[in-house]
Amino acid sequence: MDKQAMRAAILEAKAQKGITWEQLGQTIDMSPVWTASACLGENSMPAELAREICHTLELSSEVATALQECPLKGSNSEETVPRDPLIYRLYEVMTVYGESIKQVIHEKFGDGIMSAIDFTLDVDVEKDPKGDRVVLTWNGKFLPYKRW
Amino acid sequence: MDKQAMRAAILEAKAQKGITWEQLGQTIDMSPVWTASACLGENSMPAELAREICHTLELSSEVATALQECPLKGSNSEETVPRDPLIYRLYEVMTVYGESIKQVIHEKFGDGIMSAIDFTLDVDVEKDPKGDRVVLTWNGKFLPYKRW
Amino acid sequence: MDKQAMRAAILEAKAQKGITWEQLGQTIDMSPVWTASACLGENSMPAELAREICHTLELSSEVATALQECPLKGSNSEETVPRDPLIYRLYEVMTVYGESIKQVIHEKFGDGIMSAIDFTLDVDVEKDPKGDRVVLTWNGKFLPYKRW
Amino acid sequence: MDKQAMRAAILEAKAQKGITWEQLGQTIDMSPVWTASACLGENSMPAELAREICHTLELSSEVATALQECPLKGSNSEETVPRDPLIYRLYEVMTVYGESIKQVIHEKFGDGIMSAIDFTLDVDVEKDPKGDRVVLTWNGKFLPYKRW
Amino acid sequence: MDKQAMRAAILEAKAQKGITWEQLGQTIDMSPVWTASACLGENSMPAELAREICHTLELSSEVATALQECPLKGSNSEETVPRDPLIYRLYEVMTVYGESIKQVIHEKFGDGIMSAIDFTLDVDVEKDPKGDRVVLTWNGKFLPYKRW
Amino acid sequence: MDKQAMRAAILEAKAQKGITWEQLGQTIDMSPVWTASACLGENSMPAELAREICHTLELSSEVATALQECPLKGSNSEETVPRDPLIYRLYEVMTVYGESIKQVIHEKFGDGIMSAIDFTLDVDVEKDPKGDRVVLTWNGKFLPYKRW
Amino acid sequence: MDKQAMRAAILEAKAQKGITWEQLGQTIDMSPVWTASACLGENSMPAELAREICHTLELSSEVATALQECPLKGSNSEETVPRDPLIYRLYEVMTVYGESIKQVIHEKFGDGIMSAIDFTLDVDVEKDPKGDRVVLTWNGKFLPYKRW
Amino acid sequence: MDKQAMRAAILEAKAQKGITWEQLGQTIDMSPVWTASACLGENSMPAELAREICHTLELSSEVATALQECPLKGSNSEETVPRDPLIYRLYEVMTVYGESIKQVIHEKFGDGIMSAIDFTLDVDVEKDPKGDRVVLTWNGKFLPYKRW
Amino acid sequence: MDKQAMRAAILEAKAQKGITWEQLGQTIDMSPVWTASACLGENSMPAELAREICHTLELSSEVATALQECPLKGSNSEETVPRDPLIYRLYEVMTVYGESIKQVIHEKFGDGIMSAIDFTLDVDVEKDPKGDRVVLTWNGKFLPYKRW
Amino acid sequence: MDKQAMRAAILEAKAQKGITWEQLGQTIDMSPVWTASACLGENSMPAELAREICHTLELSSEVATALQECPLKGSNSEETVPRDPLIYRLYEVMTVYGESIKQVIHEKFGDGIMSAIDFTLDVDVEKDPKGDRVVLTWNGKFLPYKRW
Structure with missing residues (x-):
């Protein structure tokens, strides 16, 4: 199967x-x-x-x-840019804020990246009278670039 | 200018x-x-x-x-798939977890999306003896689909 | 199903x-x-x-x-640029008038977007002796950009 | 010039x-x-x-x-999928509702298209206590397919 | 069916x-x-x-x-650039002569386009001792750009 | 130069x-x-x-x-799908009628192509009370496929 | 069939x-x-x-x-850049030497192209003690550009 | 320089x-x-x-x-599919005959490729009363796949 | 089969x-x-x-x-940029270090390439108290560019 | 600067x-x-x-x-598939052997990836009478997927 x-x-x-x-x-x-x-x-x-x-x-x-089994990840869709509006918003944030996130992470941690493997992501509801809010918490280990 | x-x-x-x-x-x-x-x-x-x-x-x-001035957003790069490793990890999370996030948001909120406009994003440091962690908090208003 | x-x-x-x-x-x-x-x-x-x-x-x-069920939207076609002439005209309007629409919306509302979620769209017939006309009315909530 | x-x-x-x-x-x-x-x-x-x-x-x-001068239209941007969030929403509507618009136009007018040349587009403000709304009125001549 | x-x-x-x-x-x-x-x-x-x-x-x-039934046109192939040599030559002509055709049409008709909807196309044989020739006659209504 | x-x-x-x-x-x-x-x-x-x-x-x-000088043809634009509406219509005709043109040419000439090199193209005005028409006459030598 | x-x-x-x-x-x-x-x-x-x-x-x-039957050519693969290493080498030669071949053909024949229709291609073995060699002989009619 | x-x-x-x-x-x-x-x-x-x-x-x-200097090859053009008609014909031959060339090379040499590095290419004129012909001779070392 | x-x-x-x-x-x-x-x-x-x-x-x-049978290689996936995170890392290394590898190979060997045909690749485990390491050893024959 | x-x-x-x-x-x-x-x-x-x-x-x-300064990596080239033959071979190995490498790494380490950040890469010469060989040693920390 x-x-x-x-x-x-x-x-x-x-x-x-x-x-x-x-x-x-x-x-x-x-x-x-x-x-x-x-x-x-x-x-x-x-x-x-x-x-x-x-x-x-x-x-x-x-x-x-x-x-x-270890999956071949990312194979459920072949879209480079996602078309579903909910998933597209994740792409849009990357497009609009990606460089800013990068600069602030480098400022706080130095040269390296946030791991997407040693990583967790949670979805929470934040109640708000003007309309409830979705809160995504991304938590990834900082990996400094190795030099050799 | x-x-x-x-x-x-x-x-x-x-x-x-x-x-x-x-x-x-x-x-x-x-x-x-x-x-x-x-x-x-x-x-x-x-x-x-x-x-x-x-x-x-x-x-x-x-x-x-x-x-x-109101900018033409997203115009700093012409890459559809980002190449910078830090920014790529944001894309990778969307690829691997996008559909799961979508299903859990629908489960908790119904049909709609997380706004990327009425939206905030913060970068925090989580101290950890095994290596500090990057915490990104995404907070967007839930927008239910209008029917007419 | x-x-x-x-x-x-x-x-x-x-x-x-x-x-x-x-x-x-x-x-x-x-x-x-x-x-x-x-x-x-x-x-x-x-x-x-x-x-x-x-x-x-x-x-x-x-x-x-x-x-x-909440659908994975936009998955009926994999075309980035639509080929059907009727649907292509929607794309063409975006290409030719998109920036103008953007400037006029910013002029009238400030920085933000027209929602495609809190949104309705109607198709009407406008009778005209020189040939009937299609009238599309797009109605979306203005969402101002949040600053934080 | x-x-x-x-x-x-x-x-x-x-x-x-x-x-x-x-x-x-x-x-x-x-x-x-x-x-x-x-x-x-x-x-x-x-x-x-x-x-x-x-x-x-x-x-x-x-x-x-x-x-x-007659311009070479569409040359201000080379993006196939627009990245600016406001302009992207026009693309998203085409993706999500394009086929529905097509079916309703065919139902009301027969086989043909809405012209993007013999065409006008207006942006209006609709006041609303829950948040003002953007109204785009697209008005294009219906062109029936010629058979020969 | x-x-x-x-x-x-x-x-x-x-x-x-x-x-x-x-x-x-x-x-x-x-x-x-x-x-x-x-x-x-x-x-x-x-x-x-x-x-x-x-x-x-x-x-x-x-x-x-x-x-x-009104078809979803252009869906028989997903190629952006056609690979079949005969069909590719139509693309090549557009690439090589497209801008020249545009300038001459504007010169003769003003700003507007040749319709591909109010349109006919015929294929004829032109006998020639050096090798018969294919003659394609494209006939489309000129549509001037509306201003409003 | x-x-x-x-x-x-x-x-x-x-x-x-x-x-x-x-x-x-x-x-x-x-x-x-x-x-x-x-x-x-x-x-x-x-x-x-x-x-x-x-x-x-x-x-x-x-x-x-x-x-x-012999030019590097097609280098004035890098668009795979043209965005200018007039030039796009040439692309649209190829998309909608390309396969039909191919079948009729094969029916009349056998297997081969219409040359885009040994080729002429003229633009003419056809007067019409319902709106003048653009007539493009494409004339290319038929080249039968060589077998060896 | x-x-x-x-x-x-x-x-x-x-x-x-x-x-x-x-x-x-x-x-x-x-x-x-x-x-x-x-x-x-x-x-x-x-x-x-x-x-x-x-x-x-x-x-x-x-x-x-x-x-x-006359085939729709090139439809066995949808890859724009071929991935099979043997076929890719044909693409690589076009990339590295294409412009040089173009200049030398123009030098020897004037403005025009080598036909890929009135064309033959043979594969031969050239024995060589340092390793046998593949010899491809491409033979296409020169087609001068028509002017009109 | x-x-x-x-x-x-x-x-x-x-x-x-x-x-x-x-x-x-x-x-x-x-x-x-x-x-x-x-x-x-x-x-x-x-x-x-x-x-x-x-x-x-x-x-x-x-x-x-x-x-x-050792060049970064292939950087004179960014086109994936070449648009110049002469260079495109090289691409077309790869598209139409690539798989056939591959099968015949495997038949004559076994599994492996024709090198594009240990490689020569010559352009010759073949006189022909029906129109001179371009002859390209590609000569590349056969490299068998190593197994380990 | x-x-x-x-x-x-x-x-x-x-x-x-x-x-x-x-x-x-x-x-x-x-x-x-x-x-x-x-x-x-x-x-x-x-x-x-x-x-x-x-x-x-x-x-x-x-x-x-x-x-x-000799396979049509690379046909198991149609992704130009791989999405699986493990395979993507191979792509990322090429993106980040490709030009550096090229310069060092040219420095040590002259103009030419590392063969991917006369080639072996091994995966080894390197024990490390801070976390085991993956070691990939790529071994390809150097092929100098032929001049003619 | x-x-x-x-x-x-x-x-x-x-x-x-x-x-x-x-x-x-x-x-x-x-x-x-x-x-x-x-x-x-x-x-x-x-x-x-x-x-x-x-x-x-x-x-x-x-x-x-x-x-x-922390660079925006991967920005020296905009090619998705590299065209330089030496760099392309790195891409080809990923295409041909990527899935095999993935399976063997999973077999030896379990589910996870080889880091491209905590990573070193060396280029060595292996002398060989049949032609010197390029040896690339890739050494990256194994990162197991976190579950939460």
Whole structure:
């Protein structure tokens, strides 16, 4: 079973049972974003967690095996510039604020980057009478450039 | 004076005086990321703040005028996929986690998007003995899709 | 049932019954453009409206479920520049008049954008002896840029 | 004098005199969007209007000559997908609603297109206590496909 | 039946019967280029002509229905620059002579374009002892730019 | 003197003298399209004709030399898909009718192409009470595919 | 039977019988490159040769019919820059030596091109103790640019 | 002096003296294609030959130094698909015949490629009463794939 | 059996048997990277090795035949810029250090390239208390540019 | 002084003094690849090393200041696919062997990537009677994917 079939099986079972990513994440004590990313085929899952997911969703062990494989990431879409408006806004922020973020990170940390591997990302709701707000917290290890 | 000349003048003065974005932002009571974005030509600045920046950096009023103009955003680079490793990591996160973020936002807020206009972004240092971490906090108003 | 299958089912039923988007929209008291966009898979529909659509078109509840899902928008085509002449003209207007529209909006509203989310679009016929005219009315909330 | 130099001269004079597109358009009894498009180099202007613009802005007759030339349209930017957020929203609407607009136009007019040549576009402010709204009115002649 | 299936059915029947586009066009009193464009899925056909085509080719009424639909034009290929040598030569002429054609049309007609909608195109053979020549006659209504 | 400088010199002199491509072509007994293409830098001109052009426009012999050089064609624009509406229509016709033209040419001539080298193109006005029409006549030698 | 099915049938039969392109070409007295190009779907084959190929490979007359059709060339790959290392080297030579070849051809022949239609290409082995060499001989008619 | 300046100096001197690539190549006992490629900035030249070229063209020793540098090849153009018709034909042959060439080379040599480094290319004239022909001879060492 | 089917069969059998590329390579006395590249369809395998692979994985002789064919390399992905983070890092190194590598190779070897055909690549683990390191050793024959 | 001017100054001084990257690296006790990357504008250099470089090359302190700035990496070229043959081979290896390298790294290290930041790269000569070989040693820290 490849990642595409795994993904379809999980999305169908999740919809039929009416389980959210939040709830699914709680069954394995992980965040909803990471749980979703593994179920959508963008991350690999340890065996124990994969079995638990399949137990919750009543899916076969083939799905659990597929969840453990290291994925070829980024292959769900071939768009260089995303077209979905929600995902495009992430791209737009990179375009408008990318250089400013770069300069402030260099100012605070020196030459290097924020890791996207040793990295977590959480989505929170901030209540606001003028309209609730989405808060994304990106947390990545600073990696200084090695010189040799 | 166009935005390119304005940007060059500010960067040169800032380097000569050894002022950081953090410090420059404090003189106008704004965050370093937003201050940098306006000085780099990606945002417009109210007249009073623009004058204060020029006062601090000892720049002419032409620079202050240019700071107030509405920019053609995103024009500092023509790359569709960014090549700078730090900025690329922002793109990579969108590629790997974009769909997961989308699903979790829809789960928590319903159909709509996170605004990139009614939006703030802060860069913080999280001390960690295994290596300090970069924390980016993205905060955007949730905009539900209008139906008509 | 995914959005592609939903879309095909709706288009086939609509053709067989000879119902227009105008008529279909009237059954749910919505505009034809929005109704079409949801049926083509570019918007999500509230449960009650989705059921009504399926009732009118004599389609299964699976279609109604699919209509309610938040879509990955813009995925019906992979063209960056559209090739269909009617759709291309929308692109051409953006190319020829985009900067002018931007300047006039900034002149009238200040720095910010016209929302494409809190947004409606209507198509009307303007009778004209020299040839009827298409009138598109775009109506989007002005969103001023937040500074922080 | 080419269109780039003409455009720069007009924008500089307009800024120095503090004249808006609305006002500039009124001096020649034309709309602000069309006036801007001609001054930005995306349309040609009749001789009389061009002279009036140069009179108002105190510019040389070379500018008036340049205003009358047929431009190579769309050459101010080389971006296939626009990056400026305001202009991008026009692109996004085309992506999300383009096919729906096409279907409704065909439903109301038959096979053909909305002209982008025999075409006008106006920007209006719609006052709204929840936030003012931008209204764009696109008005183009319907052109039926010729068969031969 | 979608345009792809329609197209395949027509091409197969046409090949089996050994009918040319010229002959097929004569049965409906239309030109071979336009007849081919409708049968290949790039134009819509009036009901009467569609029925005649299906009668000639002994095809089902589903094909006739599909022939009448307004197509999403330009979707048979996703190539931005065509690779087929014959079609590429059309692109090459646009590249090499496009600006010259533009200047001569402006010289003869003023500012505006040649319509590709109110448009006909014919292919003729010009006998020549040094090698026969292909003559393409493009005939499009001149559309002057509207000013407003 | 390179082709860019040559082109600029010719366009300036032509504008100052108020000469059309039609008239300029008549001085060398050539068509306006070809004359324009050589003056714009897309074709090479025989020495005698080049001298005549320079004589008419009162330009130096350096221009005449530049006119004789074999150009790197297609280098005036880097757009893959043209953005100017007039030139885009040529692209649109290729997109919509390209395959039909190909099929009809093969039907009339066999396997091969229409040359874009042994080729002429003329622009004519067709008077029409409903609006004058642009007629482009493309005339290229048919080249059959060699087999070996 | 379309070109894709034809191609697959020929490649399978050729592999099962262990016949080379050289041998297949000899049965119809044609070169191996041209024979391969027709069998791979990039050229059309006269009826007699097509029948002979099908006789040799024991394939049905449908294959012979498909071999005679004029193909949409270049459609086997959608890569603009080829990725296969052997084919990429042809691209690399064009990139590195293209302008030099152009200058030398103009020097020897005047303004014009080497035809890729009235064209042959052969692959030969040149024995060499330091490593055998591949020799490609490209032979195309020179086509001078027509002036009109 | 960089390669661009070197190239311009050589082309100007070559034009003024009326020397061909053939003649220039003879002064250093090299082929015209290779001589042109080095002078155009696509190859490096040994010191002795570079001095000879500068002697012939009466150019400074700076040009000779620039000729000896290893170039960043392929940087004279940024086009992925070439637009000049003569150079495009090289691309077209790769598109139409690339896969056939690959199959025949594998058939004659096994798995590997034709080198574009240990490589020569010559341009010859083949006299023909029906029109002279261009003959390009590509000669590259066969490099078998290493296995390890 | 084509390369896609071959690849799928090998990957499935390898997963079921729990064999690593390291182990599979040892059965044929080859490196894991090369073994993987041939099994994934990017290299051809000699008959004897192919049979041994099929023996180990208990696969049919059709797989062994497919393993021996010369592949169309690089066809497993159509991405110009890779999106998978691990593979992207290879691209990033090329982007950041490519020109430096080029200059140092020219300094040590003269004008020429490192072959990617007469080439080996090994992956090793370097133990490190601060985190193990990946060591890639690229070993390619230097090929000097031929001059002629 | 920006990175472009810095780079030009260093390359000119280095050429005039006839110093190699190897020698320049030795003056600061760093490798030639890293030294080149900083001098070409792709890495930042500590103040002390920058001063030493400027001392050796007799360059002004402005160059030393520019060497210390964090660069916008990857901006020396805008090519997505590199055209220089030596640099292209790095791209080709990624295309042909990228997936194999990925699988073997995952096999040896688990899910994660090889860092391109905590990374070194050396170029060595391997003497070989059949032709010397280039050896590139890539050494990057393995970064396991964080789960949260």
